[in-house]
Amino acid sequence: MDGPEAVQKLSEAEARIELERLAGLLGAANAAYHGADAPDLSDAEYDALKRRNAAIEAAFPHLKRADSPSEQVGAAPSETFAKVAHQVPMLSLSNAFADEDVTDFDISVRRYLGQDEAIAYTAEPKIDGLSLSLRYENGALVQAATRGDGTTGENVTANARTLGDIPARLEGAPDLLEVRGEVYMSHEDFAALNARQAEAGGKSFANPRNAAAGSLRQLDASITASRPLRFFAYAWGALSDPLSDTQMGAIERLKALGFRTNPLTALCAGPEEMIAHYRSIEEQRATLGYDIDGVVYKVNDLGLQARLGFRSTTPRWAIAHKFPAELAWTRLEAVDIQVGRTGALSPVARLTPVTVGGVVVSNATLHNEDYIAGRDANGNPIRDGKDIRVGDWVQVYRAGDVIPKVADVDLSMREPGAAPYVFPTACPECSSDAIREEGDAVRRCTGGLICPAQAVEKLKHFVSRAAFDIDGLGAKQIEYFYNDDQLPIREPADIFTLKARDEANVAKLKNREGYGERSAGLLFAAIDEKRTIPLRRLIFALGIRHVGEGSAKDLSRHFGTWENLGRTVLAAIPAAATHRAADEAAAAEQAAAAEEGRRARTSELRGRVWAEAGLSEAAREAWEELVGIDGIGATVALSLTDAFGQERERASIERLVGHLTVTPEAAPQTEGSAVAGKTIVFTGTLEKMTRAEAKARAEALGAKVSGSVSAKTDLVVAGPGAGSKAKKAAEMGIETIDEDAWIALAGQG
Ligand code: IVH
Numbered sequence: 001m002d003g004p005e006a007v008q009k010l011s012e013a014e015a016r017i018e019l020e021r022l023a024g025l026l027g028a029a030n031a032a033y034h035g036a037d038a039p040d041l042s043d044a045e046y047d048a049l050k051r052r053n054a055a056i057e058a059a060f061p062h063l064k065r066a067d068s069p070s071e072q073v074g075a076a077p078s079e080t081f082a083k084v085a086h087q088v089p090m091l092s093l094s095n096a097f098a099d100e101d102v103t104d105f106d107i108s109v110r111r112y113l114g115q116d117e118a119i120a121y122t123a124e125p126k127i128d129g130l131s132l133s134l135r136y137e138n139g140a141l142v143q144a145a146t147r148g149d150g151t152t153g154e155n156v157t158a159n160a161r162t163l164g165d166i167p168a169r170l171e172g173a174p175d176l177l178e179v180r181g182e183v184y185m186s187h188e189d190f191a192a193l194n195a196r197q198a199e200a201g202g203k204s205f206a207n208p209r210n211a212a213a214g215s216l217r218q219l220d221a222s223i224t225a226s227r228p229l230r231f232f233a234y235a236w237g238a239l240s241d242p243l244s245d246t247q248m249g250a251i252e253r254l255k256a257l258g259f260r261t262n263p264l265t266a267l268c269a270g271p272e273e274m275i276a277h278y279r280s281i282e283e284q285r286a287t288l289g290y291d292i293d294g295v296v297y298k299v300n301d302l303g304l305q306a307r308l309g310f311r312s313t314t315p316r317w318a319i320a321h322k323f324p325a326e327l328a329w330t331r332l333e334a335v336d337i338q339v340g341r342t343g344a345l346s347p348v349a350r351l352t353p354v355t356v357g358g359v360v361v362s363n364a365t366l367h368n369e370d371y372i373a374g375r376d377a378n379g380n381p382i383r384d385g386k387d388i389r390v391g392d393w394v395q396v397y398r399a400g401d402v403i404p405k406v407a408d409v410d411l412s413m414r415e416p417g418a419a420p421y422v423f424p425t426a427c428p429e430c431s432s433d434a435i436r437e438e439g440d441a442v443r444r445c446t447g448g449l450i451c452p453a454q455a456v457e458k459l460k461h462f463v464s465r466a467a468f469d470i471d472g473l474g475a476k477q478i479e480y481f482y483n484d485d486q487l488p489i490r491e492p493a494d495i496f497t498l499k500a501r502d503e504a505n506v507a508k509l510k511n512r513e514g515y516g517e518r519s520a521g522l523l524f525a526a527i528d529e530k531r532t533i534p535l536r537r538l539i540f541a542l543g544i545r546h547v548g549e550g551s552a553k554d555l556s557r558h559f560g561t562w563e564n565l566g567r568t569v570l571a572a573i574p575a576a577a578t579h580r581a582a583d584e585a586a587a588a589e590q591a592a593a594a595e596e597g598r599r600a601r602t603s604e605l606r607g608r609v610w611a612e613a614g615l616s617e618a619a620r621e622a623w624e625e626l627v628g629i630d631g632i633g634a635t636v637a638l639s640l641t642d643a644f645g646q647e648r649e650r651a652s653i654e655r656l657v658g659h660l661t662v663t664p665e666a667a668p669q670t671e672g673s674a675v676a677g678k679t680i681v682f683t684g685t686l687e688k689m690t691r692a693e694a695k696a697r698a699e700a701l702g703a704k705v706s707g708s709v710s711a712k713t714d715l716v717v718a719g720p721g722a723g724s725k726a727k728k729a730a731e732m733g734i735e736t737i738d739e740d741a742w743i744a745l746a747g748q749g
Contacts, residue, residue, distance in 0.1 A: 007055045015060045019068075022053040026069035050517060080219065081154035084145035088237040090133060090180065091150060092313055093126075093296060093320040099275050102297070105319045106271045109299060112308060112316060114690045120300040122247045123277040124234060124265035126320050128291035129184030130213045132160060133237055136177045139170045146217070149466060150313065159216050162225035165232075167258040178237030179254060185212040186290045189228035206359065208291050233259035234296075247300045267300060278321050285323070294322035309696050312550040312631070325397045326357030329410065332394045335366065335421055337428050339453035341461050342545045343444035345424065345434050347372060349394070349406050356398040364396050364404040368441050369423035377441040383408055389418040429453035449648060455490060456482050458543045462492045466549050467541035468533065470495070471526035472519070491652050492541070496531065496659035499524040532661040535562055542653060546639045554631035558704055562662040568622045569644045575615055575623030576641040579634060582609040621710050628707035630695050674745050676702030678714035681729070684722030686739050697746050709734065717742040 010018060026049055050069065057064045064070075096102050109119060133153065135143040144160030145153035160166050163183070170177070185193070190208040193215075197204050205211035215227035233254045236243060243250040248267050255261045264281055268274040278295045285292060299305050299317040308316040334350040347366040354361055366372050366388065370379075374387040386409050388394060393413035398404040423443065427434050432447035445451050449458075459482065460475045462468055473495065481489035481498075486507055489495055502509050502520070510520040533541075536556035540549050547555070559565035586602040593600035610620070626637040643649050680703050682694055689697070694717070695705045709716060709728045716729040716736040729736050737745070 007052070007059050010056065010059070012060060012063070015056050016063050019053065019056055019060075019063055019065055022049055022056070023065055023067055023069055025049055026053065027067075081146075081156060081217070083148075084143065084153050084155045086133060086145065086148075086151060086153060086237065088178065089150050090131060090147040090153065090237070091310060091315055093318055094311075094314045095294075096319050096321045097324075102275055102278075102319070102321055103271045105297070106274075109304075109308065109317065112690055112692050113304060114688075114693070118270045119304065120270075121268050121274055121297045122251070122265055122300055123268050123274050123281075123295050123297050124262050125281055125288070125292040126294040126296045126322075127182035127184050127232055127234075127262070128209050128293045129182040130209065130216065131180060132156070132183050132216070132231065134160065134166060134179045134181075135238075136170055136173055136179065138175055139173050141166065141168050149469075154217070156216055158221035159218060159224040162221055163229050163231055165230050165260050170257045173257055174239050174241040174243070176238055176240040177243075178239065179233050179257075179259060180235040180237055181231055181233035181259070183212050183216055183229050183231050184208065184290055185215070185227075185229060188289060193227065230290075231260065232262050234262065234265075242302065245302050247298045247302060247305070250302070268297075274321075282323060292323075294320045296320050307693060309700065312553045327398075327407070328354045328356045328361070328396050329393060330354035330361075330396060332388065332390055332392045332406070334390055335372070337424055339427060339429050339445055339451065339457070341454055341457035341543045343427075343434075343447070343451065343454050344442045345427070345445060346442075347423070351394070351396065354396060356396055356404060359398065361396055361398060361404045364406050366406050369443060370441060372421050372423065386411060387420055389414065389421055391415050391418050427451055427453070448646075449491070449652070452482070459489065459492065461543040462541045463495075464541075467537055468495075468530050469537075470530050472523045473526065491655070493652065493655035493659060495527055496656070498527060531659060532663060534663050535560070535565075535665050538562065538657075538660065538662055539565070542643070544639050544643045546636050551632060551636050554629055556665040557699070558629045558632075559665075561664045562657060566644070568625055569640045571618050571622035572626050572637065573641045573645045574619040575613075576638055576645070578610055578613040578615055579623065579638065581613070582606040585609050621712070624708045624710060625706065625712065628705075630699065630705050673701040673703075675715065679704045679706050679712050680715045680717060681706050681709050681713050681725060682717045682719075683725040684719035686717075686719045688739055688743060694742070694746075701746060 007015075053068075054070050057068065057070060096105055106119065106121075110116065113119075131147045133145045133147070134141060135145075141161065142157075143155065144157045144166070145155055147153050161168065185208040187208065190205070190211050193211055194204040196202075205214060211227075212229055215224055215229055218224045234251065236250065236254075243253040248265070251261050251265055264284070266273075266277050268277055274295075274297050281292070281295050297319055299308060305315070305317040310316065331352040332349050333352060336348045336350060338346045338348055340346060347368065349364045349366050351362050351364060370377060371382070372388050374381060374383050374385045376382050388406065388409050391414075393410040394406045395408035395410075396404050397407040425434055425443070426432065427445035427447055430445065430447040430451040430453065432445050432451060434443045434445050436443045445454060447454065449455050456478060459478045463470045463473050463475075463478060478489065481487065481494075486505060487498065487501055487509060489498065502524075508520070509515050509523075510517040515523075534556075536549075536552045539547060539555050540552035555565060559568065582605075585605050586600075589602050589605055590600045623637065626632060626640070627634050644653075675698060680698050682691055682698075682705065686694055698705050706713065709725045709732065711732070713729065713732075713734050716726060716734055717739065718726040718729075718736050719739050726736060
């Protein structure tokens, strides 16, 4: 039917109609493939239609359509929903568990602001749903977006419009207003939905949050409309005019505009009232009719919120006080050892499945070998020193989304003859020695990239959501390609040569089980899409130990480009050894001093080690630049210099970067800033703002803040008591100003 002969018999008019039909079918199939979990055509059917289309086009080239499906292999958008860049990022919250964490939070807020007086906070339930950002322009809802990775979300406007709690129009709102809040499902609606799903033979949802997420993220908005979703407003993003000067006032304003706001939102004068309100909400939790997983506290004064600002992923002015974890008892059936991307051997408990807070748990973490043995990193007993053995009756603990943990063991249930667990000293994956370094709680495989587990985990990390996030290349596919001899992916660079290698191969990916022309084309297109990558994602994706998303962002902000980062890290390599030598000397001195009952004096000693190391000025400066970056310390600096210092690892990184266009970190909005691009050192006491605030302010204005004065320093802000740094600046002729001049320069915030 789709052979050339059949096509030859078509008249020109028939061919035109047929091409139109095929364009429609293939277009719809593409949309279904991207949108729904289950595509409506098999790969084989899709490929047959494609071939027929190509055959007709070959026979009637002049009839080829402008939207010809043959031009669209992999070119179709490779996402389920269109992407939306959030004008103001959607952040997460840091967590408090104990009452003490709440008092500490208040202390840290006041310390940051340098304020002794009490601060007022709002306290409100933390809704367990998914957050949504609603953009209103001139009172009309124009866009709704999910949180996504916080920077980019999914456009779910059509779906959001179907929610009764989301007004289509607002009266008296600022011209631009982004309202943020939580989409959730009530317990009652959740139970009814699952009953309906079961009746219709559809899948049931594990909990109300999954049901809410699954219902909102439907390509067909009429499905969303049929699901009982609700919305509480609790925050905002971009705005043309402030809603109020307090958090409470802003919530009231949102309510007046027609949004549902949580009735349990209260204003508290300080930690004592916050904790009291938390207890009260906790008591009402079971009768609320919807899931909440804690209480969120926010500084009430929006002026103070602005001064406090943000860390890399969380605001300094808010915290989530989580409810205690859920517990259950079950049997430990086995201990498996997983090898992570940094070689860490992690013990995983295989459990007789048990329900903990509504979720079935069959795996839990056992942390590390000391934890199993019943001691902490310093050798002190935990669980009264009780060790954990296979066959034991153990307590499992689950808090929110985090991985469940084995918390306790019931010795009265222990089988006689149960043997203590022996932690392996060789890697279970590659048999290399697994060693524990001084001061490290974790035993690590020494196999590096020869260890398949490490290599695979590194690759999985590389393609993960906060890293390269390649559509169609997840953990499962990484395992598949890693073990594939025809078309292997063994290091990140291999991902970017996949298409070229496939083209050179006789056996093609599209002819494999699980792949067709379309899915292979889409995979190559998704990879191509990520050849251009923001610097911070690249840094994070490398999977260098201790370099998480936060450090990646800090490094990326500081260096701006991959070349700057690489140059400095390479230059700093010789200094890493000196840093370690100084640490060792200091530790030896500490030990000797403790022995002799005197106080250790290590700073001079460290200075001497540095002085005698014979380092080049460039190496020393590069090291100081690295450790001076706000948020980056010696631990990260050592990890970076180690990674770049290892021949094989560096070569692997270089091979990768050769395939990429790395987009530099966008400079913060620094229009009119007198300090953008300058390197500033703060020294001495600041009296009107804390050091942390001054640093954050300088960075927000586009400056770099460094801990030490060097040739790169442009400006020194010296408060009373400034010592050697101010002196060095004077000697070097670097401009030095006092705090008042700094405030005049930086503005009040
Ligand atoms: S405030 C800048 N308030 O919790 C912080 N978040 O862990 C903006 N959430 O992504 C968030 N209830 O999805 C805030 N009353 C509440 C909340 C709440 C639930 C969610 C939200 C956020 C996550 C952070």
